[in-house]
Amino acid sequence: MEPRHKNANAAADGAEVPMTDDAGPRGPIEIRRQAWRSRLMTLARQAEALPARLDDISVALSSITDPEAGDAGLLAALREAVLARLNGYGTPESALAEALLDLPRGSSGGATLEAVGQCAALVAEAFAMPAVQADSFIWRATDAERRRRGERRAAARMARETQAVEERRLKEWESSLVGAEAVPSLLGCTRYEADRWIRAGIIPVARRVTVRRGGRVMQEPEFDPAALEALQSQVQGWREAEQGRGPAQEEEAQPTRRISNAAVARIAGLDRYVGHFATARALNRKIIACLGPTNSGKTYFGLSRLAEAESGIALGPLRLLAHEYRDALEARGIPTSLSTGEERIPVPGSRHTAATVEMCPFQTPVDVAVIDEVQMLADPERGAAWTAAIMGVPARQVILLGAPDAAPMLRRIATLCNDPIEEIRLERMGPLVASPAPVPLAEIGRGDAVIAFSRREVFALRAELMRRGRSVAVVYGALGPTVRRAEARRFRDGEAEVLVATDAIGMGLNIGPLRRVVFSALTKYDGKEDRPLTVQEIKQIGGRAGRFGGSHAEGIVAVLAGGGDPRQIARALKAAPEPPADLRPPVAPDAEIVAAVAAEMGTESLFGTLRRIERAVLRRDDPNYRLGDLSTQLAIAAAIDGVRELSLLDRWTYAMCPVDERDEGISRLADWAVEHAIGGSVAPPKAGRLPPPDRASQDALQLAERVHRRLVAWRWMALRYPGTYRDLEGALAESGRLNEWIEAVLAASPSGRVRAVAGGGDIPARGRGRRRRGGPR
Structure with missing residues (x-):
């Protein structure tokens, strides 16, 4: 029986965790540290004007040397930690912008103006401003915040009133039917x-x-x-x-x-969606669906055809994959540009482009288009982007790569487009077998990948494996593409013996040869409930094991002891493809449709327009299409609809911005919209001073990841509104700094002790990890 993972239960307070359970008695400060942490969190919440973060608490705790320290001593240590971090932002203005985000929120949802002034005074102290300069800085900060709050209140009031009017308008229309x-x-x-x-x-x-x-x-x-x-x-x-x-x-x-x-449905035309792509319809297109399991050579087939063409485009689901397509084409001597939501790398004279699927160009014809991971058509949130790309890419030859499960939906799309379709089926280039018995954690070794389904479990497994003397690389959805590639390289080059990852590795990341893929559990939480892994998930992720012509020609798929029945894996690997339950491709409106519907309705409300599109433009029993998920766009529209200084299409652009809803991304985006509307500039988010990588706490790592995701949204907006999101150079520098720091934290090899960055709780019961919608993958 596997031992309980005691060391994975380290509090994320920066305290060191002994390698063994009998590492000796702890000193009085170590004994009191957890109680101090709880007390400091309470004191930080009560200190209205102290912009303290969890990582500040970790730093403060590490600086306390008096075992009898009381509240005053604890607060003094915390204040010094906050001052040091604020100074790390480089300029008082950057420090103040970040500090205001961290102020405790009162019952009204925000800090008082008095607290804002005190926070500005703290920033002035951090930068050792002379008294006169500090007074001026505090006055300007308070006045600017007063003005911003007035604009935000006006925008929020307008948004509420608009939403109420549009909901009433919709109800009146429905009641008249x-x-x-x-x-x-x-x-x-x-x-x-x-x-x-x-x-x-x-x-x-x-x-x-x-x-x-x-x-x-x-x-x-x-x-009607x-x-x-x-x-x-x-x-x-x-x-x-x-x-x-x-x-x-x-x-x-x-x-x-x-x-x-009906007017709205006629104008939107989602029931005639294929007709929106005039350039593609004017071409004599042919679709080639190259379908097969993981490690069957699909990507090689597609990129080879693309490299032979005079012009072409490769489209995939991730920025990371777009980079890999570009690298592969340039390795063949094909100059290739890059286009993703937050990044453009134009190459003069190139006739090939690697891009994310949402960046598909619909007006520029090419000879060959390769669209990868087409089984994503069934994804409830992003499937509509694949429908648009497959129907609308203006290429004479459209090569679709993906799992065999996608075949029925691809045939339906080809019929709607009136395009001929050829199917090519590839088989796996090496055997894939199911382990007959569960694998104890003690037997995880070099060349193994352990698959978990939450960030928390990834780090708990990492901590336990490192405690057992293994070197570990990790990959999960919250990591940016640069760090993911660096971690994959560490594993590929043998610097790390074991890879611990979420199902993010199931989609194209080049992780090199795997001896074995071991699922921590055969169930996952999908945002609504715990459910068994699907046959496609087991095949897609487990199929990363083994590599044709490599050191592990035979791939083994297994489950950790206590994680499920190995026979479930064996059945899945032998099972026939499972087509989606609904074969109708999902569709969603674009800017042109939104503008046309709004004009027909005679409204400037983005929320009202999207609600009418959601409710009226596509019948639920439409034989050809189904409406994609608009919930995020509706939530953003409701938050920014009162910012009428921005046009309806500007607000639609904001609604398409990739935000992390768990990190108050929508409210942050609304603040950016207000600043944009009043002619201000939006500074890129910053993380401030970060601790040395080998002393980083879990809190500090999560903060860096959050700021990196905020920078992704900021850079996405900067490509569309450079006049408002001006400091692109600073954003790129901060992104690079965070990537380097996160990778250094993940690559740190503790000597004799394991830091709290590796855990925060026992390894969860198999399959019970919770992940909110849109979380790490």
Whole structure:
């Protein structure tokens, strides 16, 4: 039986954790440290004007030498830690911007202006300002914050009022709808004619509602009376067309049908989504679907075709993969530009581009397009981007790479596009077998990858393996592409014996040959519930084991002892592909559709426009398409709709920004929008002074990761609004500094002791790790 992971339960307070359970008695300061930590957290919350972070508490605790220190001593140590960190931001303005984000929030949701002034005084002290300069700095800081708060309050009030108006407007419209029984009187026709024209699609259905009749659940249509009354003049023409009164009348029937569709649905045209991509439709396209399991040579096939073409584009799900495509093409002597949401690297004269799928260019024809990981079509949040790329990429040859599960949906898309499709099936280039028995943690060794499903479990496993003398690299979703590649290189080059990762490694990261993939559990929390891993997940992640022609030709897939039944893996590896339950490709509006719908509605409300699109433009039973997830865009729209100095399309751009909702990303984005609207500039986020990597706490590491994610959003905005997000050089420098520091923390090899960066709780019960939607992958 495996021992309990006592050392993984280290508090993230910077305290060192003994290598063994009998490392000897602890001193009085070590004994009191945990109690001090709890007390300092309480004191920090009570200190209204002290912008303390958890890592400041760790630093403060490490500086205390008096075992009898009371509240005053604890607060003094914390204050010194905060002053040191503030000085690390380089300028008082940068320090103040970050400090205001860390002030404790009162019952009103923010710090008082008095606290802002005291915080500014603390910054002045950190930079040793003379008294006159400090007074001026404090006054300017307080005045600027007063002005910003007024703008924010006005924007928030406008957003609330707009949302209420739009919701009321939508409810009024929905309450005005009538059933099929009212159509004959509104159109002046018979019930028989009305039923026939409804079935033919001539009479526009506003929406369909679910009703229960006689124990059966049915979808019944409802109609907009105003739209029907406008069609009264068309009724005689419909009758004449049905009676066959010549080709002229028949030719007019089709335009009449288009015009008679409900206005919003007609303008959005999501039920005719394929027609939005005029350039692609003008080309004689051919689709080649190259499908196969992991390690079957799909990427090699696609990039080889791309390298042979005179012009082309490679599209993938991650910025990291876009870099890898670019590296692979340039290694073949093909000059290649890069285009991602937050980064552009143009290469003069290049006719090839590597990009993330959301950056697909829809107006520039190329010879060959390669779109990777097409099984992402089934992803509830990003699937619509793959639909747009596959339908809209203007390439004469479209090469789709992915798992065999995607084949039915790809055939449906090809039919909608009227493009011929050729399927190429590849087989794995080396055997993949399931281990018949669970693997004890003690047997994890060189060349193994252990797969966990939460950041917390990754670090708990890392701590325990390092305690057992293993060197470990880690990969998880919160790491930026640069750090992920560095950690993969450490494992690939043998600097780290073991890789501990989340399912982030299942998507293209070059981690080199793996002897064995070992799942920590065969269940995962998907944001709603604990569920068994799907067959595709086991195949996609487990398939990273083994490498054709490498040192581990045979790949082994296993589960840790206590993590599940190995027979589940064996069944999954032998199972046939599982197509998605819903084969309709997901679609979402773009800027052109949003603008057109808003104009038709006569509104400047982004929230109201998106709500109408969500509710009205695509029937739930549409035979061809389903609406993608707009929840994040709606949440951002609700927060910024009151910033009317920004145009509706500017607000739509903000709504598309990648933010971390768990880190108050939407409220931060709303503050940036207000600053943009009043003509200010938005400074890039900064992390301030960071502790030495070998002394970093878990709190400090998580802070660095959070700031790095904020910088991703900032850089995304900077590419679109450089006049507002001006300091791109500073943002790049801070991103680089954080990447280097995070990698140094992860690569640190403790000698004799394991730092608290490695844990924070026992290894969780297998499969019970919690991850909120959009968390680490």
